Amino acid sequence: MKNIKKYINEKLNQGNKHFKNSNNDFNAYLITEYFYMKNTTVFVVFPHLHEAQKMYDLLGTINNTDDILFYPNDPLVSKVVSLSSEEFSNERLYTIDKLISGNNYIVVTTYEALEIQQMALEKHLSSRITIKINDDYNVNELIDTLTNIGYKREYTVEKNGDFSVRGGIIDVFPRGSINPYRLDFFGNNVESIKLFDVDNQRSFKTVESVEITPFSELFFKNSELAEATNKIKNYYQKEELEKSDIDRLYLDLEELENRINISTKTKYIEFFNNTKTNILNYSDHKNVITINMHETETTPTYDASIDNNGIYLENANDLMVYSPSSYDGELDLFYYDYLNIYQDYQINIAINNKKYLSTIVDYFNDKNIDVFSNNKIKISNDIKGSFYLPNIKKLYLDDQVLFNAKAKRMVRYRSVLNKSTKIREISELNEGDYVVHYDFGIGKYLGLKTMELSGQKRDYLHIVYKDNEALYVPMEQIELVLKYSSYDGIVPPISKMGGRAWKNTKTSVKKKIKDFSDQLLKLYAEREQAEGFIFKRFPELENEFALDFEFEETIDQNVAIENVLKDMEKSSPMDRVIIGDVGFGKTEVAMRAAFRAILNNKQVLYLVPTTVLARQHYYSFKERFEKFGATVELMSRFVTNKSQNETIKRLKAGFVDIVIGTHRLLSNDIKFKDLGLLIIDEEQRFGVLHKERIKEIKINVDTLTLTATPIPRTLQMSIMGIKDLSRIETPPLNRYPIQTYVIPRDDAIVQEAIRREMARGGQTFYLFNRVTGMEGMVHRLKKLIPEASIVYAHGKMNKNELEDTLNDFIEDRNDVLVATTIIETGIDIPNTNTIIIHDADKLGLSQLYQVRGRVGRSDRIAYAYLTFESNKILKDESQKRLKALEEFTALGSGYKIAMRDLAIRGAGDILGKEQSGFIDSVGMELYTKLLEEVLYNKEAPKVVAEDDIYTKRHIDPNYIEKDSVRIEIHKKVSSLNTMSDCEDLKIELEDRFGKVDLDLILYMYEKLFKKLSNKIGVKKVSHKKDEVKLIISADKSQLIDGNKLFLLANTFKYPIRLGYLREEIQITFNLSDASEHWLYLTAIFLDKYVNNATTNEKNYFKTI
Missing domain, CATH: 3.90.1150.50 (Transcription-repair-coupling factor, D7 domain)
Structure with missing residues (x-):
């Protein structure tokens, strides 16, 4: 450690701040040493964002994470179109907040990020609001200030950046805060400040003060707008713009005036400032290190962005620190290099995993080398990472290079919306919604209507039926009315009031539910009585297997794992469904179950619907299990007949522990010596005959079914007695939010996005949801990016050709895959982290949500470009839909709609195709109610007659303005x-x-x-x-x-x-x-x- 510090200090004391030809692990120590040596803020600047991101992650593993800040850049595109994701914007604002505090930090950034203009420091300081109890604060001025600094006025505060005003109460959810605040004013005096819960809207803790900082990078007073607008017009008049760019410019100006989509207008910040301001201006005492990992003459440096801040970089200093080869557990190879390349080096090995430590100690003991006392090779965790320094003859290795171990990452990425409301009111009624009345059927809700009866005001739900017949439902009958929900926005037929058709529909659905539930209950009872295998625990080995998992388990994942392992210890066979979004960790749950099965000398059958998925799972299982001596085989058309026949023999003889494949594994010639666990991925995608065969196998075998489609929580509660379900709702801890941009389609954007992805060794999805014209789109993209390898895929292709295309893409043989929404299901390609969606405004929210989820499956930052026709000005529904998509990363309103649609589809998947049709006929909510009546003998709701009236059954709109909230309170009164x-x-x-x-x-x-x-x-x-x-x-x-x-x-x-x-x-x-x-x-x-x-x-x- 002393030698490495000495080497670093020599390099730093030379005064050079620009380094090249180095290694990331070494750079992390260099930066840390520099930070503590200088006792000042250090800006670390990289040419590319993916390099900066890696360093940000790495620094967090060797430093106090609070000292490390990230200042990312959005892609630069064109004069008029600028991109800004809310997540990156929030990260930059967080960094600004920290620098304003005056403390010292390491700020990891890029040359392009230094080009980003920010509001002047004095404007940031004057726009920060601090409010304390007993302060006098003009309420109207506070409302204006909140609007000026980017907060949006809503009726109910549900996410960061919202504020609401109800009489003397102001709710506000500051940027970066975990909970929102409720300020209670008496006149202009602040009587109390409380934290409240977004889910139930109730306060739970009194605090002394609240600090509110700007929510948007661009913020301004109304009085500043006219001058800035003139500057913008004058500037762009000098530019030669296309007509579409001019239209876009004037739309931007209109939106600035009305404070719409301010987050997308950051390119205009400089026109609201008197001086140019970038992130370096927020720190008085600073040093800058620029690092070009592998500098060549063509590597961009953007030195001007640093020089303009009065910071001058000396000539590049070649650190001459290099990365060693990877050995992937082949210690003989390492020993060969030790004898032939590193003979004169002092070698330091850092090992975190006990199993690897034992392996390397035993290996060198056989060579008569004691790695704990030897001066030449020794084990020490002082310095983690892998690099070598020829100048001082030092080699540092860790278990990632020696054994290809996966590092558990500690990401400290901040979400825009820390604790936005959950899907708490997807059944919230809004005017124009379809509703279903238990007795009268499906109608359209037209709002709350107040009428007077016996001298007392009463609130009624106004519903219109066929032939414009109106129904007014009093509040004591509110439980009879449910919102109608079905998948993908099916428009239901309006019922005729008083007709027999609705009664017949309801009776028919209830009968079918009864038949279905009887069948399920019978199956459940049979499984409870069936004799299964009681799997024993192997704590030490299972713990070692768990430690080999490269991620930190989420709470949901741990619960699901525990549920599955407990099921396996029962005498009756397990039949559990794991529900979780793609990439949320269902496969790891399956792996833990499979590992226990193998330890109990049982075989595992893993069924998947496609050969592409089979191959993916095969590689991930093989990598994980073969370290522990297990045999994993694949059965699909990618495997030769000879190999398949060999696998069939070995399965029967018991020499294969896990076999993964498609429906081929359901054939009669497949025999197991002792099958103990069946894992089924997306069972609903198998055919009828295959499902029947699966039923036969399940009778005495523990079964685990995995599905990516969620189901409504109410439905889950209803069927808990007949189906064991576990939900994984929390994304993995190391996932970066997908940076989402909604923009007019532009060749420059497409070209830049694909080239950026290729520059970091990644791949791109281009979603083109029309088979007609797809080949033309491929041709167009090839002209735009001639150096890219571009292929296409759609559902009308020959099955084998489609699978081959997808497989080649997964194997990284192509750069871009142009595809229809076929990529929506099941494909997991961690190397694909950019998706461009053509005509995004024409897709439904749930579809867009699932398609966008194909990227962001690794530790890299992912990008989603939602494009629409460049000459098309989006209005109303399309604009709302795409705006909602931008908020997906943080449970915005679009997320709720998508989740509702997906949950209804998930209900159909879990309950079967026939039941799915019945859900559409009565709506999800009523279907669940009827299911509960059947399963638990619940009474049907009775119509309560309008009785004697003693009070007003009315909530004054002056007290609660929004109809849907008044209905919510009426429901609470009813309960x-x-x-x-x-x-x-x-x-x-x-x-x-x-x-x-x-x-x-x-x-x-x-x-x-x-x-x-x-x-x-x-x-x-x-x-x-x-x-x-x-x-x-x-x-x-x-x-x-x-x-x-x-x-x-x-x-x-x-x-x-x-x-x-x-x-x-x-x-x-x-x-x-x-x-x-x-x-x-x-x-x-x-x-x-x-x-x-x-x-x-x-x-x-x-x-x-």
Whole structure:
């Protein structure tokens, strides 16, 4: 360690800040040493983003991660079209925040990123908002400032960058904050500041202050706009622009004026500044290191971007640090190099894995070399990484170079939206939505309508049916109305009110559900009774296998693994479904199960729907399992007949542990010596006959089914008793969000994007969703990028030709694959990290979500370019859809829509094709309700007659403006069961919307009173000025606990008279001295009787 530090210090003390011909592992130590030696902020500049990203990751493994910042660049394209992803923008703003704090950091960046203009430092400082409790802050000025610095006003705050205003309450979700803040003002005085939960919108912790920093890189006051607009016009008048560019420019100016899509206007920042400002201007005390890994005369350096900041780089310093060969576990090769190349070197080996450590110690012991005491070769973890320095005769190796071990990565990538709302209200009703009424069928929801009845205002759901017949559903019947959801936006036929067709449909669906569930329950019972194999645990070996996994397991993944391994220990055969997006780690769950099966001397059959997938899984299983002595074989058309016949023999003899393949493995000639585990990938993609064969195999064999399509959580809860399900919903920890750009199609963008990907050794998907014209598109791309190898694939190709094309692409024999949405399913190519989607505005959200998920499957930053016709100005739905896509990385609204569509398709996959048709006929929500009625003998909801009205069943729009939120509160009122629930809802309402008026409180008590009255059997309520009488029906009176009722009556605050007439109990409240409302008092009394509530009524008196 001393020698390496000495070498680094010599290089740094020469004063050179520009280094070339080096090795990343060494550079990480060089940068770290420089940082601590200079005690200042250090900017480390690379020519390319992928090099900077690798260094950012590497520095995090040897330093305090809080000291390392990343300042990435978006691709540079053209004069008018600029690209800016929200994720990269957020990362840059985070870096600016940290530099403004005045502390020292290592900032990893690129030459292009130094060209990015930022708002002047003084503007950043003046735009930061700090608010403390008891501060006076003009509310209107705060609203204006939030708008100016890039925050968007919404009715409900759900994600970072949102704020909302409801009376004296301002909710805001600052950039970088994990939770949003609720500011409660009295006039202009800040009375309280609380954190709240985006899922339930309730506050949970009081804090003293909040700091709000700009959400957008471009921010401005309205007063600054006119001057900047003139500067922009004057500048571009000097440029020779195409008409489409001029149209785009004027659209940009219009959007700037209306503060629309500000994040895409960062190219105009310099026109809002008086001086040019880049990231270097945010640090007073700084040093710059530029690194060109393999510099040639043609390597870009962009020295001007550094020189312009008064920082001058001396001549390049050749570090002469090189990367050694990889040995892939071949220690004899390493020993040969040791004897012939590194004989004069001191060799340091860093090993993290115990198994590898044992292997290397044993190997050198056989050579009479003690690696713990030898001066020539020794094991030490002082320096991790692999590089050699010929000048000082030093060689450093780690287990990645020696054994091809995978490094567990610790990515500290910040998401734009830290904790946005989950898919909490995909059933939220909006005007124009299709709804399904339990009794009347499918109609269209036209909004909330307030009407007066018996002098009291009431809210109704307005639904229109066939022939424009209107239905007004009162709030006490709200549970009868559900949002209609089906896959891919199927438009359902509107029902005729009062017709028999709907009743017949519902009866038919319910019967089919009954048949289906009976069949499932029978199968489930048979499996529970079947005799399976009890798999034993092998803790030490299984732990070693788990440590070999290159990623950190997510919580969901760990739960799924534990569920599967527990199932395998039961006496009945496992039948579990693992649901998780592609790349979320289902295969690792399958590998853990397979490893346990092998340890128990059982064989594993892994079925996949395509030969391409079979080959992919074969290679990943082979790499992982052969280290542990297991035999993995492949059965597909890519394997010769001779090899297949050999594998069949060896399977039967028990010499093959895991066999992976397509439906070929379901043939009658395939026999196992002792099959213990069946793994099925995407079972719904197999044919009917294959599924029947799978059923036969499953009877006494543990079975694990993997699917990438999610299902609705409500459906999962409904079928838990008949199907074992595990969900993996958390993406892997080391995944970079996909940088998503929505842009007009431009040849320069396509050319630049593909060339950038090729420059880092990667591949590109070009999604062209039309078979007609595909060959023409390939020809056009070949003219644009003649050096690229471009192929195409679509579903109408010959099956073998398609598979060969895909296989060649997976084997990295081509640079670009032009394809239809065939790439949507199953293809996993970690080396493909750019996707360009042609006419993205014509695809559905769920389709776009899945297609975009084909990239970003490795530790590299991935790019998705969603393009539309360059002369097309997107409006309304298309624009909303593509904007939603940009937010996909962080659970935006588009994510919710896509997840809903996918979940409905997933429900069809899990339940089968026939049931999928029934889901479409009644909608997902009602289907789930009918399923619960069948499985759990739940009663169908009853129509509650519009009864006596004591209060307004109405929520004032001045109090809660948005209809969908008012419906949400009506639902909550309908679900009240106790006085404690009432108090809890009142606290929530005050927290979210401010002081609750008396009418709304009484509405809550009335709802509770009626619910408790029904439970106790009250058949009549008689209400006079000073007296309320409850009469309980004769049959229910027989069930009343007289002693309990008498005791409660005697201890109540006001006199209660109990009577018994015509076998009916009468409870009479004398309220002549009462100041509280009778609904409130009777509800308290009934709550004490029905729910055994112990809370003293005095605790509630403050509520009226």
